[in-house]
Amino acid sequence: MNKFFLLLILALTSFTPKSAIDSNNSWIRINLLGYQPKSVKVAIWASKTNQVPDKFELIDQKGKVVYTSSNIKSFGDYGPFTATARLNFSDFKTPGKYFIRISEIKSPEIIIGDEVYRHTADFALRYMRQQRSGFNPYLQDSCHTHDGFVLYGARAGIKDSTHIDASGGWHDASDYLQYSTTSANATYHLLMAYRDFPQVFADIKKANGLDGKNGIADVLDEAKWGLDWLLKMHPKDNIMFNQLADDRDHISMRIPKEDSQYGKGFERPLYYIDGEPQQRGKFMNNTKGTSSTAAKFASAFALGSSIFVKSNETYAQNLGKKAKSALAYANIKKGVTQTVSVKSPYIYAEDNWVDDMELAYASIPLVDKKYLNKSSKEALNYAKLEPVTPWLTKDTANHYQYYPFVNIGHYELSKLNPTMRKQLTGYYKLGIERVWERAQKNAFYRGIPFIWCSNNLTVAFAQQCFWYKKLSDEDTFTELEQANFDWLFGCNPWGTSMVYGLPTWGDTPVDPHSAFSHLKQYPIDGGLVDGPVYTSIYKNLIGIQLTKPDDYAEFQSDLAVYHDDYGDYSTNEPTMDGTASLIYLLAAFDSRVKTLPKEFQAELGAITRGKKTEKKIALVFTGDEFADGGNSINKTLVDENVRASFFLTGRFYGKFKNIKLIQSLKANGNYLGAHSNAHLLYNDWTKRDSLLVSELQFKSDLIWNYGAMEKFGIRMDSAKYFLPPYEWYNQQIADWTSQMDLQLINFTSGTRSNADYTYPELGKSYRSSDEIYKSIIEYDKSKPDGLNGFIFLLHIGTDPRRTDKLYDRLPELIKYLKKEGYELVKINELLKTER
Template sequence: MKKLLTCLLLFIILGILLNMTGLLGSKPIDENNQPTSTPTIVVDKPDVSNDSYIPITVDNETNFVTSWYTQGTDANVQSTATFDKQDVKVTYPGTTIASAQLFRDGIPLLKGSSYVLTADVNSTVNRDIEISFGDADTGEVYATDRITINGYTSVRFEFKMNSADKWNGRISFNLGNDGTANTSAEHTITVSNIRIRNGTKNDNTIKVNQIGYTIGNDKKCVFPYNQGDLFDVVNVKTNEIVYTGAIVNGVKNEKTGETNFTGNFTNVITPGTYRVEAQITGTSFEFTIGDDLYHSLSNDLLKFFSFQRCAYALDPAWAFDLAHIACHDTAAIVYDDPTRVIDVNGGWHDAGDYGRYVKTGTKAVNDLMLAYIANPSFFKDDAGIPETGNGIPDILDEARFELEWLMKMQADWGGVYNKAVTQGFPGDISPDEDMQRIYVLPAESTTTAGFISTMAIASIAYKDVDPTFAAACLEKTKKSWENLVNTPDFIEFTNPTDFTAGEYRDDKDSDERYFAGMAMWYATGDAQYLEYAKENYTKDNSATKGTSWSDVGAYGSYLFLMNSDAKKQGTFYETIKNEFKTQADILLGIINADGYQTSLENYSWGSNGYAANNGIQLMFAYDIFGDISYKQGAIEQANYILGKNSLNMSFVSGYGKNSPVNMHHRLAKSKNAFLKGALVGGPDNDREDTITAQLGANVPPAKVYVDQYLSYSSNEVTIYWNSALIYVLSRIN
């Protein structure tokens, strides 16, 4: 017994000692009585199984309206329809077989094309019917065929269009008097599984995600005009129809100049290569259904950043035709103190030019780090960047390249210079041929706050991979935080008159300050940072909005709401949560009303980037609320970018059957090389370059895009559009 008591006493003493050293999980306390370890951050998606969002039965009735009609000249006929069947009741057949018709107009009949009509026909009496192809406007008939229906009959009718193109063709099932006594009795004719195919060529009019759809996610396609009542999903390898569904939700779309219809084939979950075929002649590009579809695409989107590296030699071993020696590697002049020069080598060229900007750089690197934090298993060490193979996920290697440059942009007094640029944009030359002097332009309150947010997030992203670097990032925030707090005014620097570099003008800094406070609370748990964020929200309640480079508040709200300690904030927590839900629901409302399920109300410079940013916000909402509709909204933004749009284009170079080849990118232009994995800006209805300005005034907003190098307002590329798409793809894969 004495020995047992001695052991028990030793165990208690050991427990006390372990607890004092923190090994039993208590948080270490700093001199300000604040926990130095981070609060619990929950960033994984809710546990939602595939069964909960793959519907057991697809709804083929809601918002379905048949595109087939019946008419009688001297006959009496009525019809009822489902998406795959027409029941026609013939009360009185009239005098001729054409007296009663089941017909469909608006069918494109192109000269030289062969057309095949197939259908299943059943009649309650034995009788003849007639099928005809003709011109709905003039009544001219191109071809007819008379068929005897004896019970259930499969019919097939082929004809070749030898006349000029007709865009309002008519197909008619003539169901009137066939000259026999049978048709004089009241009877019903059922016509089902009607399909009209262009047997000569695929037209690829149906819009799909040209990369493909992951097995467990929603799968939708868009028809740019009324292409019938049903669509088929066809296995390309076997040419078999694996799914048939209804074409629904006709929406007049002013932004595209179309009336759009939707098909839902979410229940197709067998991996393979497929195409969609409409009831009336339309087809889609081929696409894939499978798992892990977006890994290679995300790798190339990430490798784009390596091509953007400044003051760094791009080796032919990995950069191929885009290789060049190190560029812009001389000391930079401090603009407001021209006697000083500093080292700001490194970082990413922002876009198609060679400027480096803190505002856009922090946005881009935040997207990369938050994507890694949310789904680290998605990112591998295999993107083909210079650091590939070092055992660290390439996304962290690439992000670190920018982080180390951002550290150089921090002045010794804590402010952060806003950009490193030359006085003017160079010509179409390689960056190593640009010999202009580099200038760093004065610090701004937005860049200082943005720097703090980014370094705080970095301290979390790297804590397990490189704790020393993570600690260094957090240490860097101290001087900048002091400067930010002691400089309450909004400070922005406009370009000098002799500079033509990009400006990235902002109109406030409340959102950056709010984000900075929330990010620091996220990283440290120190209540002073949360209080600072609250103060900035009180001053400007719009500070919580946005996931762009200029409006960053939603990042701050996300970090706050995903923090396990946030609920302790009571009313403030509920306010921010409700605001976040309202913002996400507004996006869903736009998506649900749009024919292509995009979140874009307007098409301005960088519209594709805005779509991707909205996808980020919707995934944030999914994490917070667990509502699958938010994830589905994010999926639709990726689908739009990757081909399900009115231009039928995947906006990422080198991906999809139809993608950009002439992006506005000086390096690629100077090397006459192809830049793969770059997301272009997309339609810009403001027509801000000489190319889009030449498009006719009748071109709809969603189609003001030109795949030309000089169309910089629609076809340039940037780091912060690529980063946003990487985030979305990593979350929906």
């Protein structure tokens, strides 16, 4: 054959013209919630034909083609599809609303914007609030107020049927059982979400869940609801309960207040943890010890204590004591505690416990720092026993066999003890790589086994990828992380979000296995449903019967099924603990893009002034080489009952002569932050965009700064504001700072307070203290907003050649500001926002 004709035939057979695309058997799957501009953005081509397009177009709302790409990676068959491919449009970053077009096939609306995940964590929090037992704010009624009576309490000297108050907490799923293990894990996730991303959460509800502010973020109100119930489940050092109620609760679907009577009147059974197997109908569970549940109690109590210590010291102290007693209970008999079932064969068959012990020991120093070294070593020993959460290496597992689904201990321990970080981060990487081995073989990057609660596993895996990236500063698995997040919101074979009502405009569950929605048509906003299961599992479950034609029939396959049908409890039942984990993940993704509040003044990504509408000022002191004014400044602040903020270099923190000063500043309630380790100059003085450091140099130096701070008990997650050395930076520095989950700040220009470091030998640059002081007064008198929101920058010490020290006039300056009605606050208080 002629070579020319051979090439022509090959070209014709490999090119698929638009007219040949079968629009009735091809679909484009997207994240219905949206994509952030700088994130990975991938849609999935899925077809029951063997056709794969050679390009795709992005169309704006006016019908204009704004982007064309051939960045298409074909993967072949998956599930119900013959051909699949990844359509990557990550390099398109313009915010707006679009759709992908391939021939006559259009995707659902694609939203690109910084705020696509804004308020989603609070939206999911609605489901947690709706799951409350005791007083239920959604129903504005109470339920399960008579709980409960003790079973298996002989070891503690408690007679069976003894009443102990166990009202409260959350219902586990669409029935009304309550498990300590899932409740403790859920509580920890809520506390952790607030600790890591406080700016994400709003305050629109009271502590009881009804409308109205109470000065506490709603996520903390919810976490406290969980903690209060856990305290009831561990009322004394020698008493701890593993579950309230059992599967006899499944006898009927009902609204919570319509309590079923299968126990002692309206009391439901409380199962005591004795470390021994317990009867479940004709079966016995496989309990071997006290560790798994008790250790979860310990970590939740410890984290709760560290968070509530500032707002409720008495409550925090009680939590701290309970954390220690719970850890002691975990050590009574090393091993796992499983749940009890009376009629059905299904239980939470948890089979691992060393991960719980790792987290518990990593958490205890939060309530007692003297245990830091010993607890770190204990935690690391447990980490070595289970470096990789077992399900990550498997294609299947029993229900809740490896729980929690992500090892939180590795993350917490790596922050507690930085010397262990590399080893623990390596453990995360091993697990991710095992999932990636499976995921890279299909277009959805799906490496999560389709077992019961597969969506919970998906959330957990995305968390692990997120933490790995944060700890390692590597983005190797960023696309895999995003793919798992996208899966939850529609980028899956069924094209549906797995979260009830999120997004409000997209395909989401409408007929979940829930009494609220099935009996009363109440929306269960924010509830994460179980998710798809292997078809083989589905076919062997007891009591499943679909109640209507399957909306997703054409997308079911021999691989996996998902049904938006009340009758399918295996794929469409929402869970409380899965939703709590999702709240953390949504908060994390929301926080990836830092949109500075409009009421703040900013320059090149750094906040330079607080609210002009509030008469608040932050006194900020920086320090590197000199500390001669430290004691004088400290005394003035104490005398005037004022708190300030100190941004000090690693060199400053590391000097022996500064130790007592730093300890005193911290003990007096001042804010202590970072100022780089070696006081680097980041960018050129005349060409601001010209960097003088690499990303690695910048981040390594800043990590060393925080490492020096950790010796004083100051951790990165509690000191997120960072003031650059020389007060000189550019947008790239601000972006790198943001990637480390920190916020860059700088002083407010207009006065000459920052010139207090100058000395006469500098010539024209020198500014006397009198000149500086007058500039402050003049600015205050001449501007409509005065000094409102000002970040005043001064130095904690200056060159000996400056004998005219401005800090000697600090008492005078503070008295003037107070007289003028200004409130002097710390930087975190000045920049506090409500979202």
